[in-house]
Amino acid sequence: MTSELRVLRPAEWDPWFACLERAFGGALSAPESRALWRELTEHDRNIGLWDGEACVGTAGAYSFRLTVPGGAAVPAAGVTAVSVAGTHRRRGLLRTMMRRQLDDVRSWGEPLAVLTASEPAIYGRFGYGSATRAMSLDVDTARVQLELPPGTDEVRVRYTDPVAALPACEEVYGRLAVERPGTPVRQPKWEQAAVIDTEKDRAGASPLQCVLAERDGEVLGYATFRVRPDWDRAGPKGTVALRDLGALDAASYAALWRFLFGIDLTSSLEAGGRPVDEPLMHLVSDVRRCRARVQDSLYVRLVEVGAALEARAYRTPVDVVLEVEDAFCPWNAGRWHLVADAKGGASCRRAPDRAPDLELSVRELGAAYLGGVSFTSLAAAGRVREVRPGAVAEVSSAFSWHVEPWLPHSF
Structure with a gap:
C-alpha cells in the first residue's frame, strides 16, 4: 500500500x-x-x-x-x-x-500533549501516562440523605434556559478551572459543547435543563441535567442524569445537590466523570448507596520535559536529578536537574554529568505530572527506580497537590 x-x-x-x-x-x-x-x-x-x-x-x-x-x-x-x-x-x-x-x-x-483513550492499552507506548481519574455515581436518592453545611438555606436555586445561562456558567467554570489541575481553560466556542442537546444525547430523557445557584443576585453555581422518567406498580422511579455541576462555595454546592436529590418523581441520580475527591461524598448519609466507580480519564505526555516541569508549581522544595527514558521522543532522554521551591519558582536543566537520583520513563513522568499519581506508588510498582535513598519520598511530596486533578469534559 x-x-x-x-x-x-x-x-x-x-x-x-x-x-x-x-x-x-x-x-x-x-x-x-x-x-x-x-x-x-x-x-x-x-x-x-x-x-x-x-x-x-x-x-x-x-x-x-x-x-x-x-x-x-x-x-x-x-x-x-x-x-x-x-x-x-x-x-x-x-x-x-x-x-x-x-x-x-x-x-x-x-510542552504538553493530552488525550482521553478509547482503549487504555494503546498510548503508553507513545509516552502517555494515565494522570487523572474520574468517578461515576449511581445514587439511591430515595434512601440517601444529605447533611447540609451552614448557609445552604440562604442560596436560591432557580431554573433557567441552558443556552441563556452559558455566560454565567462559563464565568463559574473559569474561576474553578484555575484551582483544579487537569482542567482545560476553555477556548472560544467550546462552551457550546456543554449545551448540545440532541435526541441521541437525550437517550429517552428530557431535554437538557439548567439551574443556577444565587446569593444576593450573584451566580455562585450551576447544574445541567436531564430527567429520565420511569414507573412501576409502586409508582414513579425516575432518574436524574447529571451532565455538569460547579459551585464556588460549600453552601451553593450543597444547595445544588439538595435540589437534584429532591426532583419530583425520581428516586436515583446518575453522575459520570466527577472528580475522585468529590465533596458530595462527605455530605451523604450512606456512601455505599452512592455506588461509586473510578476509572482512568486524562492521559498526559511531556513533549518538552524541561519546559513542562518548569511550568508547574511544587508543594515542597525539591532538588533532584531525573534520568528520563524516552525512545519515542529522544530529545527528552537523559538526565534533568529539577530544582524548585514551594513559592512557585522552578528550574529544570539538562545535567549529563550529574549522578541520577531517580530513573523513570517519560510515561511515568506524565502520570505524576498533575499531582494525582504519587512517585511512591510508581516506585512500589517498579515503574520508578530510586538511586539515591530518600529521593522517591522527596519527589512524591513535591509533585503532590492539595486537590485531585480532574478533566471536567471530554474533547
Whole structure:
C-alpha cells in the first residue's frame, strides 16, 4: 500500500470525519454535533492518511491551555480524533501519525500533549501516562440523605434556559478551572459543547435543563441535567442524569445537590466523570448507596520535559536529578536537574554529568505530572527506580497537590 499523510484540507473534512465515525462503530453523529465539531476543527492541526482517494487514518490536536499545579494555564495539544480504518490495521499507520503529531506539537512550542483513550492499552507506548481519574455515581436518592453545611438555606436555586445561562456558567467554570489541575481553560466556542442537546444525547430523557445557584443576585453555581422518567406498580422511579455541576462555595454546592436529590418523581441520580475527591461524598448519609466507580480519564505526555516541569508549581522544595527514558521522543532522554521551591519558582536543566537520583520513563513522568499519581506508588510498582535513598519520598511530596486533578469534559 502507498499512502499519503498530510495536513487536513477544509474540503476534505467530510470524508475525514466519516473515516473517524466508521472507526468508532459507524454510528453517525447528530447534525448539531457534527456542525459543532466541524466548527471547532483547527485544520492545520489535523492530519489524515489517504490511500488514493480514501481516507484511512485520522488524528487531530486542539490548541488547549491546561491548568497545572500552581494555577498556570500551559499550552497543550488536546489530542483527538485518532483512528485507523479496519482495512489498514497492523501496518504501522498509527505509529506514523503519532510520530508526525508529536513532532508537530514540539514545533508549535507546546510542552504538553493530552488525550482521553478509547482503549487504555494503546498510548503508553507513545509516552502517555494515565494522570487523572474520574468517578461515576449511581445514587439511591430515595434512601440517601444529605447533611447540609451552614448557609445552604440562604442560596436560591432557580431554573433557567441552558443556552441563556452559558455566560454565567462559563464565568463559574473559569474561576474553578484555575484551582483544579487537569482542567482545560476553555477556548472560544467550546462552551457550546456543554449545551448540545440532541435526541441521541437525550437517550429517552428530557431535554437538557439548567439551574443556577444565587446569593444576593450573584451566580455562585450551576447544574445541567436531564430527567429520565420511569414507573412501576409502586409508582414513579425516575432518574436524574447529571451532565455538569460547579459551585464556588460549600453552601451553593450543597444547595445544588439538595435540589437534584429532591426532583419530583425520581428516586436515583446518575453522575459520570466527577472528580475522585468529590465533596458530595462527605455530605451523604450512606456512601455505599452512592455506588461509586473510578476509572482512568486524562492521559498526559511531556513533549518538552524541561519546559513542562518548569511550568508547574511544587508543594515542597525539591532538588533532584531525573534520568528520563524516552525512545519515542529522544530529545527528552537523559538526565534533568529539577530544582524548585514551594513559592512557585522552578528550574529544570539538562545535567549529563550529574549522578541520577531517580530513573523513570517519560510515561511515568506524565502520570505524576498533575499531582494525582504519587512517585511512591510508581516506585512500589517498579515503574520508578530510586538511586539515591530518600529521593522517591522527596519527589512524591513535591509533585503532590492539595486537590485531585480532574478533566471536567471530554474533547
